[in-house]
Amino acid sequence: MRPLLFLLLLAIGGTTQAAGMRFSLVKTAETETRDAFTIEGGAWTEKAIANHVAVLIEHHAATLLLDTSLGRQVDQQFESEMPWYDKPLLRYGKVTPVRDQLDRDGVQVDRILLTHSHWDHASGLADFPEVPVWAPYEEIEFSRIAPPPAVLPSQFAHAIRWMPFEYTNQPFMGFEQSLDLFGDGSLVLVPMVGHTPGSTGLFLTLDDGQRYFFTGDTSWRLEGFTGPKEKFWISRNMVDNDRDATFKQLQRVHELMREDPALIVVPAHDETTQRSLGYYPNWIE
Ligand SMILES: [Zn+2]
Incomplete structure (x- = not known):
């Protein structure tokens, strides 16, 4: 009996100690493009890699996925619905879907x-039909009406378990509104209206106090915030729903980075920043 009891105590102890939050960037593919296409004033002679990732987050209370990146059906979605004139600019390399990983x-x-x-x-949403999807009302509405190339209707054709949310008037890190997901300050959503009507940013704070800010596509590149610099004008016209509002978000994050130099800002497609953090199954904790 004694060894069994010991194992049992060990198991219980192990459970209580595994409380730390951690995250990992699940890379599904990359797009090779030109520096100038991604940022205002960029070089046409320089190559740029745009990463496609989802962020896997293990919190004490739940396992979350921020975005779904390119999914199992992305080729079908892209070939059938992406306008032919947008395809050359947006084409991606080999895909390893998040669900497979x-x-x-x-x-x-x-x-x-x-x-x-x-x-x-949103491409990978169809690979997780059983999982509730959190988004602001404005973004759910946008996903129903926005045309390609921004939104591909087939990605929302299945029965999605939408969980619409609203922010509270609790200010956080310079944002007037926020939503503290678990009431512990570790995962806080903030509205970043501009790139789309319901674009959302996520502040993630590890147990040691290191804070990360996932900024979606407000800028594709970190330089967009350090500048601040907009996207290249053709790209901007193609993807930013509201140019002025997007620029205000760039300025806001620019200020935030000056006030808090320790903050690590992670734009959704910035390959340099993401490579420094490593990819799943590498964890940041
Ligand atoms: Zn976008």
Whole structure:
């Protein structure tokens, strides 16, 4: 009996100690493009990599996925619905869907959060039909009416378990409104209206106090915030729903980075920033 009791105590102890939050960038693919196409004033002679990732977050209370990146059906979605003239600019390389990577390790997701409903962030929704999807009302509405290339209707054709949310008037990190997901300040959503009507940013704070800010597509590149610099004008016209509002968000994050130099800002497609953090199954904790 004694060894059994010991094992039991060990198991209980192990459970209580595994409380720390952690996250991992699940990379599904990359798009090779030109520096100038991604940012105002960029070089046409320089290559730029746009990453496609989802963020897997293990919180004490739940396992979350921020965005779904390119999914199992992305080729079908892209070929049938993306306008032919947009395809060359948006074409991606080899895809390893998030669901494939997580299933391999038996990881179960409890909740999906969307930074916004654009095709390259929502493609994998269909791979997680059983998981509730959190988004502001404005973004759910946008996903129903926005045309390609921004939104591909087939990605929202299945029965999505939408969980519409509203922000509270609790200010956070310079934003007037916020939503503290678990009431512990570790995961806080903020409205970043501009790129889309319901674009959302996520502040993630680890137990040691290191804070990360996932900014979706407000800028594709970190330089967009350090500048601040807008996207290249053709790209901007193609993807930013409200140019002025998007620029205000760039300025806001620019200020935030000056006030809090320790903050790590992670734009959804910035390959340099993301490579420095590593990819799933590498965890940041
Ligand atoms: Zn976008």
